[in-house]
Amino acid sequence: MNTREAILGKVRNALGAGDDPGRLEAVWARLMNAPTGVIPARGQLDTTSRVALFCSMAQQAAATVDRVADETAVPAAVSAYLRARNLAPRVRMGGDKRLKSMPWVDERNLQVRYGSTDGEDEVSVSHAATAIAESGTLLLVSGKENPTTLNFLPDHHIVVVDASDVAGDLETALQKVRQRYGKGEMPRTVNLITGPSRSGDIEQTLLLGAHGPRALHIIVVGG
Amino acid sequence: MLVTSPAFKENAHEALSDEQLRKALGNVRAGFIDKRAKAAEALPEFEALRESARAIKDHTLANLDLYLTAYEEKVVAAGGKVHWAETAAEARGIILDICRMHDAKTVAKGKSMITEEIELNDFLEASGIHPVETDLGEYIIQLRGEHPSHIIAPAVHLNKEQVEEDFRRVHTDLPPDRDLSEPASLLGEARRVLRRKYFEADIGITGANFLVAETGSSIIVTNEGNGDLSQILPRVHIVVASIEKVVPTLEDAAQILRVLARSATGQEMSVYTTISTGPRRANDPDGPDEYHVILLDNGRSAMLGTEFQDMLRCIRCGACMNHCPVYHAVGGHAYGWVYPGPMGAVLTPALVGIDKAGHLPNASTFCGRCEAVCPMKIPLPGMMRHWREHEWERGLNPAVVRSGVRFWAWFARRPPLYRLATYLTMPLLAAFGGRKRRFRFLPFAGGWTKYRDLPAPQGRTFMQQWRDRDALKQGGAA
Numbered sequence: 001m002n003t004r005e006a007i008l009g010k011v012r013n014a015l016g017a018g019d020d021p022g023r024l025e026a027v028w029a030r031l032m033n034a035p036t037g038v039i040p041a042r043g044q045l046d047t048t049s050r051v052a053l054f055c056s057m058a059q060q061a062a063a064t065v066d067r068v069a070d071e072t073a074v075p076a077a078v079s080a081y082l083r084a085r086n087l088a089p090r091v092r093m094g095g096d097k098r099l100k101s102m103p104w105v106d107e108r109n110l111q112v113r114y115g116s117t118d119g120e121d122e123v124s125v126s127h128a129a130t131a132i133a134e135s136g137t138l139l140l141v142s143g144k145e146n147p148t149t150l151n152f153l154p155d156h157h158i159v160v161v162d163a164s165d166v167a168g169d170l171e172t173a174l175q176k177v178r179q180r181y182g183k184g185e186m187p188r189t190v191n192l193i194t195g196p197s198r199s200g201d202i203e204q205t206l207l208l209g210a211h212g213p214r215a216l217h218i219i220v221v222g223g
Numbered sequence: 224m225l226v227t228s229p230a231f232k233e234n235a236h237e238a239l240s241d242e243q244l245r246k247a248l249g250n251v252r253a254g255f256i257d258k259r260a261k262a263a264e265a266l267p268e269f270e271a272l273r274e275s276a277r278a279i280k281d282h283t284l285a286n287l288d289l290y291l292t293a294y295e296e297k298v299v300a301a302g303g304k305v306h307w308a309e310t311a312a313e314a315r316g317i318i319l320d321i322c323r324m325h326d327a328k329t330v331a332k333g334k335s336m337i338t339e340e341i342e343l344n345d346f347l348e349a350s351g352i353h354p355v356e357t358d359l360g361e362y363i364i365q366l367r368g369e370h371p372s373h374i375i376a377p378a379v380h381l382n383k384e385q386v387e388e389d390f391r392r393v394h395t396d397l398p399p400d401r402d403l404s405e406p407a408s409l410l411g412e413a414r415r416v417l418r419r420k421y422f423e424a425d426i427g428i429t430g431a432n433f434l435v436a437e438t439g440s441s442i443i444v445t446n447e448g449n450g451d452l453s454q455i456l457p458r459v460h461i462v463v464a465s466i467e468k469v470v471p472t473l474e475d476a477a478q479i480l481r482v483l484a485r486s487a488t489g490q491e492m493s494v495y496t497t498i499s500t501g502p503r504r505a506n507d508p509d510g511p512d513e514y515h516v517i518l519l520d521n522g523r524s525a526m527l528g529t530e531f532q533d534m535l536r537c538i539r540c541g542a543c544m545n546h547c548p549v550y551h552a553v554g555g556h557a558y559g560w561v562y563p564g565p566m567g568a569v570l571t572p573a574l575v576g577i578d579k580a581g582h583l584p585n586a587s588t589f590c591g592r593c594e595a596v597c598p599m600k601i602p603l604p605g606m607m608r609h610w611r612e613h614e615w616e617r618g619l620n621p622a623v624v625r626s627g628v629r630f631w632a633w634f635a636r637r638p639p640l641y642r643l644a645t646y647l648t649m650p651l652l653a654a655f656g657g658r659k660r661r662f663r664f665l666p667f668a669g670g671w672t673k674y675r676d677l678p679a680p681q682g683r684t685f686m687q688q689w690r691d692r693d694a695l696k697q698g699g700a701a
Contacts, residue, residue, distance in 0.1 A: 004307040007466065007520045011288045014527035027289040027471070030282070031437050034472040037275040040268045040481070057491065094508070116508040119418065135492040144506040148455045152448050170477040178473070184297060186438045186500035188510045189455070194492040197448040201360035201378050202386055202406040203247070204254030210359060211414060212448025212495070 031184075036171045043134035043168030050133045051163045051223040057136025061195030062208055063216040070222055071098065074160055075107045077219050078125060081158060082110075085215075092117050092154070093125040096145040099160065116147030117154060124150035128161040129180070130173045135194055138218065139173050141180075142189035151191050157213040159193070163223025224342055224370055226575050228559035231582035238553040247380050248554050251373075255545035258489025259596065269485065276479045277600045280536040283470055284527065290436045290469045291518065297439025301501030303514040311341035314519045318343065318428070318461060321515055322352050325459055327425035333443060333450030334358035335430030336374050336539060337463050337519065339561045340574070343428070354428075355420045357449035359413050366393050372555030374562065375487050375541040380554050383409065417449070427453040427511065431464035432538065433479070434516070437472040440500040441516065444483060444493045451497055460499070460511040465519045467535040473498075479538060482598035487540040522574045530609045534569050536599040543593035543603060549586050558583060565593035565603040572610050581619050584610035627667075645684045652680050 017023060045053060055065045068077050082089055090111045093099050104112050117124060126146060128138040138159050142148045151157060167173040170192075177190060197212030208214060227234060238244055263269045283290055295305045308314035322330065330347060332338065332354055344354045344365070356365040360378035364371060366389045371377030378386070387403040390412055403409055421427075429450050431441040441462045443450045454460040470476050484490040503510030526532055544550040544564025555563035560580070562570045568583040584607035593603045614620055620628075634641040656662060656679025664672050671677055683691075 003309055003313065007307055007309055007518070007524060008288050008291065010520070010524035011291070011466070011527060014524055014529075015285065015287065016528065017286075017288060023286055024289060026282075027286050027293065030471045031293060034437060034474045036474050037279070037478040038268050038271045040266060040272075042266070061491070061494070119422065137492050137496075142507055142510060143504070144508065147508040148451070149509045152451050152455070170480065171474055174473045174477060184438055186301070186440055186498065188500060188503050188507055190440075190498040191451070192492070192496035192498075193494065194490075194496075195494050197446065197494055199359045199410060199447045200254065200488070201358070201363070201376060202381075202409055203383050204250040204376065204379065205406045207407055207410050209414070210410060210447035210449070211357065211417065211452055 039169050039171060040134055043132070045133070045168060047163070047223060050168050051166050051220060054131055054133040054136055054166045055218075055220065057133065058138075058195070058218055059136070061136050062198070063136065063195050063218050065218045065220065067220045067223070071102050074099075074102050074219055074221065075104045075110065078158055079107045079110050081156075081217055082123065085156070087123060087156065090121070091123045091125050091158070092121040092150060094144075094146045094150060096127040098127050098162075099125060116149045119149075119153045121154045123156040123158065124154040125158045125160065126150050128159050128165065130176045131161045131166045132168075132170050132173045132192075133166055134169050137170070137173075137192050137194040139177070140191045140193065141177065141187045142191075143187055148189045148191065151193065152212045155209075155213060156215045156217065157193075157196075158217045158219065160219045160221060162221050166220075166223070224339075224345075224561065226560050226579050228571060228575065228580040228583055231557060231559055231586060234557035234559055235553040235586070238557045243382055243385065244380055244554050247382050248551055251376075251379060251545055252551060254376075255489070255541075259486055259542060259545070260489075262485035262489040262491065265491075266481070266485065269482070272478060272481050273598050273600055276482050276538075276598060277536060279470060279475045279478055280599060283475075284467065284532060284535055287466065287469070287527065290471060291466060294434055294436040294439060294469050295518075297436065298501070298514075298516055299439075301439050301514075303439065303501045303516060306515060306517045308517055308519045309521070311519075311521055314341050314463065314517050314521070315343060315346045317517055318463070319347070319350055319352075321459065321461060322347070322350075322426055325425055327352055327459075329353045329355060329420070329424045330426045330428055331421050331424035331453040331457060332356050332361070333427070333429035333453040334361050334377070334445065335428070335463060336371070336561060337430050337465055338428065339371060340521065341463070341519070343463075355417070355424065357417050357420065357453055358445075358447060359410060359449075362413055362417065363389060366390075370556070370561070372563065373541060373544060374539050374564075374566075380556065421452045421456045424453070424457045426459045426461060427455075427457040428461045428463060429454050431462050431468050431516075432483070433476045434464055434469040435471075435473055435476055435498070436469055438498075438500055440473075440498045442476055442496065442498050444480070444496050446488070446490075446494045448495055451495055454497075454499060455510050458511055459513040459515070460502070462499070462514075462516045463519065464516065465521065466523050479598075483538055483540055486542040486596065486598040526573050531569065531573050531606055533601050534566070534573065534606060536601055537566055537570070538599060539566075540598060542596045542598065546592040546596050548588060548590060548592075553586075565607070566601075569601075569603055569606045569610065572613075577610055577613050577617065578619055581610075581614045584608075584614070642684070642686050645686070649680045649684055653682075655679070
């Protein structure tokens, strides 16, 4: 406690901050109201163009994108992805209700396993909570149904997102998280993911597939 | 780490004759400048966002005590623990205590400049705990026993042949005839080797790009995914962050994130922006059981309320060094401590003392590119000037510099005499310059003429030309 008081005391002294109630009010107001700043015009579009922008920005970040008409088409799209890349017909996913309600049984060759991964799974499937059109970013939240390890350990990460969940900008997506968990509350982990992992650490040569997934595949449902 | 900033001149000389380094530094210019320019140009609101980001940090710094306590309250509410540390030694002690409590043998580390600042690796190693750097660049320099030469590209001073040599030296359990000639094969090998380490580690340590007061969250911004694996696989996640990392809300973090990635690597958004709040929740299938934050001061509070307060806006994007002609020439190690380039030239004297780091604010051409590209609009050249003043006031410059400046100042304070002296000297120098109109050697200018000729003055003095120009303008107006 002493160290805490010493640091805060030094900060207050340096700022010449007395017991000015105005400061506290300003800080409180900012924390409560969370004013938005400059929002790029780029993402402020109607639904169709917003989803199109999301897809093109995600591709620009080296993700691949597939669009399907509705959620019943997702399992077939996953199977098609695995076949096209010569991957074993096996995926791991969390118990996300939206994923679970999809007709996986129709893909008779596809083996679906549930729960977090120990690193032995080649392909994982997650459902994004929302996405951000301005930068082609997916937003995933941790929880019982969405193990965070699925976002990082498998070589291929397939993420399903509803077109209706695609936000134009980062602030709108964060506001959705706030609405879902409550003001000032957060799940353990919020992952904003823009493309597959990469490194430029050797001679500034950009290479995909550093420690996270080598490939990020997005399936956009509807829209 | 030993502060070698007092030997900046020797360090720089050595760097200038290092062929490997010259080749590697070529990648800085090629790899960063164009990408940043394109990303900034592609976003019409970029300038407005810089202004917004600057204002957010200014507001936060002016109320830092209040935001820190608000942040602390939210961390605790989410089940995390906050530890305050005034000095590097205190921070190391707290980390060691946590490691001991969990009987930790190895620690997986995400990339973090603050843990470089507190020299955490050497300390843990000496305490019998093995730290593993998991960022590719950091891993490479850890193998070499070096320190980062750049705050976001720690191994930018190396070429792939050097990395290959290190991997062959250290990864002795792999077949000696394997092909490591391309960066891709080197990356693949590092990925395989480090995969095991995340699972073996008892504790994960990361830094933080932001701390969010509204939610008690820490945010890291990365491209490789190692920072995430380091915090979700081990049982304990320790965040080390300095006190100026706090921002009020998620919206405020969003504003700064937009300028961070673009300024650093020219990306619209880095691959992974991860917002972590507390330990795993009761129903979470994975994530750490414990979440600790170490809030470190280590000299920051002493910068508040001084002419160096603006430096605390720095978000460590590296744009200033990417655009610095001095950094391009000498690289990061020459600066002799943790933070290189223009931001290091301002921050290092504040954290280790101007008596040791006096060369750094002097190693600038004041070209102003650092300030022009700084996403947080930090007046870096202005602050380097402030440091030069401090250096002068404390009498730290060498005697020859002090007498030289005094001699010049004596004339400068007597304008007529100054003009007369230059008026008389100029034709003399022009005459001695000879047909080639330059000097290969000149008394008192040996530091210059050792490496290049000094052009001899031609024509008239600046003051004369200025008068002519004024006369011309007035004539034109009439």
